[in-house]
Amino acid sequence: MGISTESQFHVLAVDDSLIDRKLIERLLKTSSYQVTTVDSGTKALEFLGVHEDDQSNPDIPSVSPNTHQEVEVNLIITDYCMPGMTGYDLLRKIKESSSLRNIPVVIMSSENVPSRISRCLEEGAEEFFLKPVRLSDVNRLRPHIMKTKPKDQQEDKQENKEEELGKPEFQSREEKEEQQQQQQHHHLQHQHSNSNKRKALEEGLSPDRTRPRYNNGLTTVV
């Protein structure tokens, strides 16, 4: 793949709202990610090289039905509520695809619905962000993106190592690691305080806990 230590990670953002696409693009670019935005799950799958039907989209360059992925995507962040294919549908399709299932997926939603959140996490989403998404949320993407690169640098690798030690077996990397880490996420939440959205869900606390800023209305959680 010819990756240098300076290479950028590429995020595919999916949202039917133009305003939100502009926002997420800016947030991601500010964090030095390469960004592609599309306005539907169908277009996302086309971009990823998966063809739902025989229609070809002239706006998507170089998508070949014979290649799994034309462009490497390191993370997919998608809105939940979209007409046609929802973010959840897209998540499922990605996890069902042998070529795509290792790509971390993050779901965004303007609505705090615990059953929705847990359904997405159980289906394999790494995180669930409440909208409007902020820079502090985007900062949480890094560990998930770093997981996909075997030759990791700095502290994120150590964090992964700590998680691995808790596992009974980790001889095969990549796929098995991904699956286990996804399953472990629920357990990890009790130990890691960073994903307070899911923690609130599991502890059955009021949804307000997922947006700390409502408590004092002043500070931003970073």
Add this chain to the structure above:
Amino acid sequence: MDSVVQLQKQLVDYIASLFHEGFLDEQFNQLQQLQDESNPDFVVEVVSLFFEDSERLLNELAKALEQKTIDFRKVDAHVHQFKGSSSSIGAHRVQKVCIAFRNYCEEQNVEGCLKCLQQVKHEYSLVRNKLETLFQLEKQIIAAGGSLPAT
């Protein structure tokens, strides 16, 4: 350069009042923080998109509520969009009306919906005026050779 300093103070005070009166919330700050030398017009661009989108949604809402048989799911879908976009730019009062609006949709309450449509139109035009004034102030500062105060 006294006039620049004066304008800058005016701007800071104006923005503070918009927050104080609930027209804008923290999300607007977030937008401003995403603006920098490489993206100097980011806030204006996003807000302009919001204006366009809102006009469209208000038209759709008016049309949908004029129907003999109202499709509340359609109305709700539009309000949901409006709630999302207003939340994304920090238009707090618009967002609040949208929340009430959705409740009326759920109840299939025509009167409530019509009332909310008027309210959301009103709040939208208020925040639009405020934001346009804000952008005007910023333009004046830049034209006078000043820079925008850091948020």
